[in-house]
Amino acid sequence: MSKKNTAPRLGNASNSIGSLLASLTCILVGLVIGFIALLVLGWITMAQDGNAVSLGQMLQKTWNSGFKAILSGGFYSTANAMGMGVRTEILQAAPLIMTGLSVAFAFKTGLFNIGAAGQYTVGAYFALYAAIVLKLPWWACLIASALGGAIWGAIPGVFKAFLNVNEVITSIMFNWIGLYAVNTLIYQGGTGAMYNTNTTKTYTIKQASPESLLPTFNIQVGGKDYFGAIFLPTIGIFVAIVAAVLIWVVLNKTTFGYELKACGHNKNAAKYAGINDKKNIVLSMTIAGALAGLGAGLFYLSGSKEWEPLVSTALPAAGFNGISVALLASSNPIGCIFSALFIAHITVGGGFMDASIFPSEVSDIISGVVIYLCAFSLLFKSGILKMFQRQGKARKAAPSAEENGKEREA
Amino acid sequence: MWLLLKYTLLYASVLALVALGGMFSERSGVINIALEGIMVIGGLMGVVIINILNAAGVPVFLGVLLTILISGLAGTVYSSLLAFSSVNLKADQTIGGTALNLLATALAVVIAKRINGTDSPKISYNANTNKVLNNLNFSFQIGPLTLNWFIVVAVIALVAAWFILYRTRFGMRLMACGEHPQAADSVGINVYKMRWCGVLISGFLGGIGGVAYIVPAVGDWNFEMGVAGMGFLALAVMIFGQWKPLGIAAAALFFAVFRAMANIFDSIAFLNALNWPKEIYNMMPFIASMVVLAFTSKKSRAPKAEGVPYDKGSR
Numbered sequence: 208m209s210k211k212n213t214a215p216r217l218g219n220a221s222n223s224i225g226s227l228l229a230s231l232t233c234i235l236v237g238l239v240i241g242f243i244a245l246l247v248l249g250w251i252t253m254a255q256d257g258n259a260v261s262l263g264q265m266l267q268k269t270w271n272s273g274f275k276a277i278l279s280g281g282f283y284s285t286a287n288a289m290g291m292g293v294r295t296e297i298l299q300a301a302p303l304i305m306t307g308l309s310v311a312f313a314f315k316t317g318l319f320n321i322g323a324a325g326q327y328t329v330g331a332y333f334a335l336y337a338a339i340v341l342k343l344p345w346w347a348c349l350i351a352s353a354l355g356g357a358i359w360g361a362i363p364g365v366f367k368a369f370l371n372v373n374e375v376i377t378s379i380m381f382n383w384i385g386l387y388a389v390n391t392l393i394y395q396g397g398t399g400a401m402y403n404t405n406t407t408k409t410y411t412i413k414q415a416s417p418e419s420l421l422p423t424f425n426i427q428v429g430g431k432d433y434f435g436a437i438f439l440p441t442i443g444i445f446v447a448i449v450a451a452v453l454i455w456v457v458l459n460k461t462t463f464g465y466e467l468k469a470c471g472h473n474k475n476a477a478k479y480a481g482i483n484d485k486k487n488i489v490l491s492m493t494i495a496g497a498l499a500g501l502g503a504g505l506f507y508l509s510g511s512k513e514w515e516p517l518v519s520t521a522l523p524a525a526g527f528n529g530i531s532v533a534l535l536a537s538s539n540p541i542g543c544i545f546s547a548l549f550i551a552h553i554t555v556g557g558g559f560m561d562a563s564i565f566p567s568e569v570s571d572i573i574s575g576v577v578i579y580l581c582a583f584s585l586l587f588k589s590g591i592l593k594m595f596q597r598q599g600k601a602r603k604a605a606p607s608a609e610e611n612g613k614e615r616e617a
Numbered sequence: 618m619w620l621l622l623k624y625t626l627l628y629a630s631v632l633a634l635v636a637l638g639g640m641f642s643e644r645s646g647v648i649n650i651a652l653e654g655i656m657v658i659g660g661l662m663g664v665v666i667i668n669i670l671n672a673a674g675v676p677v678f679l680g681v682l683l684t685i686l687i688s689g690l691a692g693t694v695y696s697s698l699l700a701f702s703s704v705n706l707k708a709d710q711t712i713g714g715t716a717l718n719l720l721a722t723a724l725a726v727v728i729a730k731r732i733n734g735t736d737s738p739k740i741s742y743n744a745n746t747n748k749v750l751n752n753l754n755f756s757f758q759i760g761p762l763t764l765n766w767f768i769v770v771a772v773i774a775l776v777a778a779w780f781i782l783y784r785t786r787f788g789m790r791l792m793a794c795g796e797h798p799q800a801a802d803s804v805g806i807n808v809y810k811m812r813w814c815g816v817l818i819s820g821f822l823g824g825i826g827g828v829a830y831i832v833p834a835v836g837d838w839n840f841e842m843g844v845a846g847m848g849f850l851a852l853a854v855m856i857f858g859q860w861k862p863l864g865i866a867a868a869a870l871f872f873a874v875f876r877a878m879a880n881i882f883d884s885i886a887f888l889n890a891l892n893w894p895k896e897i898y899n900m901m902p903f904i905a906s907m908v909v910l911a912f913t914s915k916k917s918r919a920p921k922a923e924g925v926p927y928d929k930g931s932r
Contacts, residue, residue, distance in 0.1 A: 575720030
């Protein structure tokens, strides 16, 4: 009971500071565990070589060829690949913001959208179809990707609202159905319209339909173009940021958003207040799906990667990393932008480690640990809130005594 | 036909083992969505142990037994992370489980790559690489039918699960904790302890299920794909089986037929004539589970208190 009472009294400001500090704690612990993992990996490699190693040497090696890369990966830059790290990071961050928003939006309405990976997959198919086969302009392809995701998101919503099947189970099943369906549709026994038999991937959008590629941009640093001419970032990141702001507005400033949140807080109370809970469940899953699908559009329409139907046996990581993004941001749409940048940062960094010693998946371990910690970050948060409360009380105690004094004087 | 039976029994044993594990966890009141991750860890450990035992040259029977036990223990250890977060820290069980699924695949890939010393997350344990202990040692023949030891383990687990759940004090107490933990606590049952037990049992069975899925069917495994959704299918089996051992056994057989078709459709004449791509068959168990859940969920009776962290203070 006490927890429920304190939150509103403390107000939004200290509540969100509490969330922020809790998230930072999660990140810090995650990084420490990542460092330990790297240390162990380094130790194993050195022990295999049969050399006696001192702890100092090991720490140095782990730091230089492993952890430093993870921390600074997103800022990686060479003379002929200027701004490469930053470009890769914002390229990956754009879909992550979207899948993070997808999960966060569903969370706010009381649903757990574990299906962002499947919605992302179907969104990618719609985007690629619109681009390679229909040769539509980029904005139409983006709408197509959102549509694909929306359809795939609506299904678990319908199952939940009308058939009483838990959305977690449905989403998981439709993740796999979506993956296999997309692989089949693209490959079609080697005859698929988008399938390039020479590369065993889909045709590059650059060849098939250049107008479907997202526009690129460059920035000036010290009078020079920051990004080398071959590596230009796309406007995807700005689309994602605009989407985050829009979702924030919808959730916090509109009646529609209020109704969705009311359903999430207490379904029965919302029903009693005349809100159609079934419609809202389907709608919020549809919107969540559209967000994840749009994320896939932002990634695949940047032309940096093609779909490989024969080797895509695992669900896209962007979908599941969306869960980390949303949890780290405490489901705050604006927070998703920053947490997505963080996850993209360590993922890009993972790829820059010395691969002969440190597999790049160490960064996945870090984000896995971060979600695990986020699951009980409420614990951190309530601890931090208690700290605030104690300070608040101490501050309040003094002026109230003064006020009492004044009253008496009067 | 024998081939269909072989693969059906193989996958039924996997699904039954893992779903029984899930049943113990959920009957104690903890949603175990981490089954997929537990299977990955169990499978990885099993494969690693097979290679270690092969190098050590242990007798085949002992090797098989140790592999099963150690992979089960690996699953148990991994599931303790779920128990700790959901019982002691009262964390959201679905999120904790999801985290463990992601963590398991990442861990498995990193460990597999380190073992290989290359960038490949594929580990082999077939007759070509392993002379003493390999995947074929886990199977045996009865006439024209190939069976494997995990089927035996699954049958034992099924009987034991039924007996433990319905005929022992422990089982009754476990179920009480999943239905009404407050009432259970009021008569002196330690809810935290029972929930820990439930999750750890699910870890043990899930770990064995992981190695049962990976080892008898193929001779090498790419850990990048985890266990391809088998743990989630086991969850559907558990729901379809209504959290009861016998129901789970029947549901496991039903789903296993669909899963087995993906392996053998090209050797069955009329399926081969349809000329469908393999992916359709891969999809089938998932579609089947959705159809089944759509029809049964309205009547579905899950343990009442599952997913709700038990707080002694709020009794």
